[in-house]
Amino acid sequence: GFATAAQSNKVTIGLIPADGIGREVIPAARQVLESLPKTESSPRFEFIHLDAGFEHFQKHGVALPEETLARLRGECQGALFGAVSSPSHKVAGYSSPIVALRKHLDLYANVRPVASVAGSGQKQLDMLIIRENTECLYIKQERIETDANGQKVAYADRKISEFASRRAGQMAFNMALMRDKLRSTLPESERLWKGKPKVTIVHKSNVLSITDGLWRETVRGVKENNPTAYAGVDMDEQLVDSMVYRMFREPEAFDVVVAPNLYGDIISDGAAALVGSLGLVPSANVGDHFVVGEPVHGSAPDIAGQQKANPVAAIRSAGLLLEHMGYAADAARIYKAVDGVLREGQIKTPDLGGKSTTQEVTDAICNRL
Amino acid sequence: GFATAAQSNKVTIGLIPADGIGREVIPAARQVLESLPKTESSPRFEFIHLDAGFEHFQKHGVALPEETLARLRGECQGALFGAVSSPSHKVAGYSSPIVALRKHLDLYANVRPVASVAGSGQKQLDMLIIRENTECLYIKQERIETDANGQKVAYADRKISEFASRRAGQMAFNMALMRDKLRSTLPESERLWKGKPKVTIVHKSNVLSITDGLWRETVRGVKENNPTAYAGVDMDEQLVDSMVYRMFREPEAFDVVVAPNLYGDIISDGAAALVGSLGLVPSANVGDHFVVGEPVHGSAPDIAGQQKANPVAAIRSAGLLLEHMGYAADAARIYKAVDGVLREGQIKTPDLGGKSTTQEVTDAICNRL
Numbered sequence: 001g002f003a004t005a006a007q008s009n010k011v012t013i014g015l016i017p018a019d020g021i022g023r024e025v026i027p028a029a030r031q032v033l034e035s036l037p038k039t040e041s042s043p044r045f046e047f048i049h050l051d052a053g054f055e056h057f058q059k060h061g062v063a064l065p066e067e068t069l070a071r072l073r074g075e076c077q078g079a080l081f082g083a084v085s086s087p088s089h090k091v092a093g094y095s096s097p098i099v100a101l102r103k104h105l106d107l108y109a110n111v112r113p114v115a116s117v118a119g120s121g122q123k124q125l126d127m128l129i130i131r132e133n134t135e136c137l138y139i140k141q142e143r144i145e146t147d148a149n150g151q152k153v154a155y156a157d158r159k160i161s162e163f164a165s166r167r168a169g170q171m172a173f174n175m176a177l178m179r180d181k182l183r184s185t186l187p188e189s190e191r192l193w194k195g196k197p198k199v200t201i202v203h204k205s206n207v208l209s210i211t212d213g214l215w216r217e218t219v220r221g222v223k224e225n226n227p228t229a230y231a232g233v234d235m236d237e238q239l240v241d242s243m244v245y246r247m248f249r250e251p252e253a254f255d256v257v258v259a260p261n262l263y264g265d266i267i268s269d270g271a272a273a274l275v276g277s278l279g280l281v282p283s284a285n286v287g288d289h290f291v292v293g294e295p296v297h298g299s300a301p302d303i304a305g306q307q308k309a310n311p312v313a314a315i316r317s318a319g320l321l322l323e324h325m326g327y328a329a330d331a332a333r334i335y336k337a338v339d340g341v342l343r344e345g346q347i348k349t350p351d352l353g354g355k356s357t358t359q360e361v362t363d364a365i366c367n368r369l
Numbered sequence: 370g371f372a373t374a375a376q377s378n379k380v381t382i383g384l385i386p387a388d389g390i391g392r393e394v395i396p397a398a399r400q401v402l403e404s405l406p407k408t409e410s411s412p413r414f415e416f417i418h419l420d421a422g423f424e425h426f427q428k429h430g431v432a433l434p435e436e437t438l439a440r441l442r443g444e445c446q447g448a449l450f451g452a453v454s455s456p457s458h459k460v461a462g463y464s465s466p467i468v469a470l471r472k473h474l475d476l477y478a479n480v481r482p483v484a485s486v487a488g489s490g491q492k493q494l495d496m497l498i499i500r501e502n503t504e505c506l507y508i509k510q511e512r513i514e515t516d517a518n519g520q521k522v523a524y525a526d527r528k529i530s531e532f533a534s535r536r537a538g539q540m541a542f543n544m545a546l547m548r549d550k551l552r553s554t555l556p557e558s559e560r561l562w563k564g565k566p567k568v569t570i571v572h573k574s575n576v577l578s579i580t581d582g583l584w585r586e587t588v589r590g591v592k593e594n595n596p597t598a599y600a601g602v603d604m605d606e607q608l609v610d611s612m613v614y615r616m617f618r619e620p621e622a623f624d625v626v627v628a629p630n631l632y633g634d635i636i637s638d639g640a641a642a643l644v645g646s647l648g649l650v651p652s653a654n655v656g657d658h659f660v661v662g663e664p665v666h667g668s669a670p671d672i673a674g675q676q677k678a679n680p681v682a683a684i685r686s687a688g689l690l691l692e693h694m695g696y697a698a699d700a701a702r703i704y705k706a707v708d709g710v711l712r713e714g715q716i717k718t719p720d721l722g723g724k725s726t727t728q729e730v731t732d733a734i735c736n737r738l
């Protein structure tokens with residue numbers, strides 16, 4: 001992380017609940033981290049609360065305070081971000097703090113695992129989406145003009161660079177190998193993905209031959225230029241429209257999927273629908289020096305403050321955070337506890353058809369750690 | 370149409386099978402049009418064969434011949450387009466002929482109805498997607514540079530204009546009213562959508578506040594500036610990522626959905642997955658002067674030439690073509706025949722789990738006209 005841990009295993013995590021249900025699910029994730037059994041190798045946590053979000057903007061005129069960034073850089077080894085509300089119309093001076101955070105901390109890959117829980121009655125899938133996290137239309141270079149007829153015309157730049165595409169591609173191939181290694185430790189019956197690890201490259205180069213052409217070529221190059229390292233990983237590709245179609249028809253056909261920023265955003269919400277709720281899907285915004293865990297869901301203002309939010313996505317995001325900080329065993333413990341609660345299927349929030357509160361689900365997970 | 374019919378009810382249709390299964394499904398659609406009972410008010414068809422496609426490009430160096438465009442403009446009142454193959458890597462000088470056709474003929478709205486057939490066991494939905502068809506990233510203004518480190522950086526322009534957004538929006542609100550009128554003639558039990566007609570605006574203005582902001586504002590303006598005309602139509606909105614999620618969770622929550630070009634492309638493939646096959650979903654590329662029917666599926670090179678292609682999407686596209694040319698009764702006859710065959714569920718192609726050939730399905734539909 002940016003800030004080096006002062007004593008071994010001491011880990012400082014920045015907590016940024018931001019808006020809406022972020023304020024319920026981030027405390028839930030914190031409780032789970034604090035409830036982890038304290039082994040020799042497991043981390044000792046310190047948490048610091050940090051501000052950001054649309055509500056913060058409304059009160060103080062800034063969505064991502066300088067202090068939040070400075071303390072993340074100066075004091076933290078990782079962070080958890082809740083969710084951010086989107087104003088329904090343009091608000092002068094406001095810009096999404098999570099998009100800004102990804103950029104400022106150079107969190108270049110958004111890692112989004114979507115997997116069904118065996119025995120839970122969900123559609124069977126075990127997919128990892130790697131979303132390029134720094135460019136595409138998210139560079140937010142936009143302009144507006146008035147044409148000769150007095151009509152408005154707006155433009156946005158979509159940027160695809162060799163540099164960013166290669167980093168995202170490398171992450172995808174490395175994660176494919178890592179997942180394969182992990183799977184090989186499982187009994188055959190618990191492996192959903194049975195084949196050789198595979199990376200599927202998503203693009204739309206039949207229309208965007210230059211930008212998505214560069215993306216496609218560069219990600220392919222990761223394997224083609226490292227034939228030995230990645231000999232064990234298959235590679236294929238899907239146009240983004242076909243990807244959404246196939247993902248719904250045969251989600252079991254995908255292992256690791258790597259996509260430019262906007263396609264990755266859309267695909268991961270689609271994949272969440274397959275496992276039954278956005279409230280289940282975690283992500284990690286990963287850079288070379290820092291990781292920010294972030295549930296894929298939004299701030300859900302309609303249910304905020306009512307103990308109805310599903311804490312699983314945030315809790316799994318805390319697991320991803322640990323995993324990417326090098327504490328794989330502790331992460332695995334969290335995943336296992338969550339899967340246990342989901343498989344049992346008794347204690348669940350309303351998004352999954354249950355009646356339990358955020359706190360009850362969190363407690364149930366903590367009890368299984 | 371561009372070419373005015375010489376004698377009343379004489380209609381000249383350009384047939385552009387293009388690549389792959391386009392060569393099987395376009396003849397199927399033609400057979401259905403020719404099999405329509407000849408009533409007083411129904412059209413008398415003439416068909417002319419026109420070239421386009423990737424294979425044509427490979428042989429003759431041009432994907433959309435000048436002659437095809439000239440004959441569409443000079444002789445036809447409408448057209449049917451099959452499907453086009455996409456080369457998997459950039460081919461110098463090649464550019465998608467369907468994207469070019471939409472642009473040259475100013476076919477500004479792509480109308481994509483996706484509905485389940487009552488009694489067919491499909492998920493229940495009855496949705497009409499209006500996809501803006503002329504701009505967004507499809508303007509294909511792209512450039513590539515080399516940066517100071519010798520790395521490539523590519524950019525694409527995304528264009529959103531007030532003019533194009535308004536036309537697409539107007540189409541959406543008008544279609545919402547028209548669908549409502551049509552539904553009111555059906556018995557209650559056959560209406561899937563029971564509420565007030567609704568237009569859902571898809572955007573991503575939380576990130577693209579200027580381009581998608583202009584889109585959102587302009588489409589909203591269609592209703593806000595015509596409060597009387599559209600008083601009967603509800604309006605709401607969805608971020609594109611949430612749209613894909615919600616569409617899979619509650620497809621019954623949508624009536625008319627209007628989206629910028631690329632989002633519309635992705636959403637319509639997603640919706641196709643909900644009704645069981647891309648082979649069922651038709652579209653019409655609609656302008657003020659011309660209509661081109663086009664199945665939403667691709668050229669499917671893996672099954673081309675084997676009589677395995679589902680002709681339903683192309684046949685329904687022929688129905689949409691008639692509908693938009695003012696022959697609603699003949700269109701309705703086609704839809705009803707198709708629904709009858711699907712509901713019966715005996716004669717179906719492999720994509721729907723059947724063993725029938727393209728020809729058998731086509732014949733079954735013709736027999737019900």
Ligand SMILES: CC(C)[C@H](C(=O)O)[C@@H](O)C(=O)O
Nearest residue numbers: 084096099265296575576610
């Ligand atoms: C809130 C929004 C800016 C964000 C995004 O589009 O990246 C969200 O949808 C996500 O997926 O994290």
Ligand SMILES: CC(C)[C@H](C(=O)O)[C@@H](O)C(=O)O
Nearest residue numbers: 206207241453465468634665
């Ligand atoms: C073939 C391709 C250029 C086309 C598109 O993206 O518009 C297709 O996917 C469609 O939906 O008609």
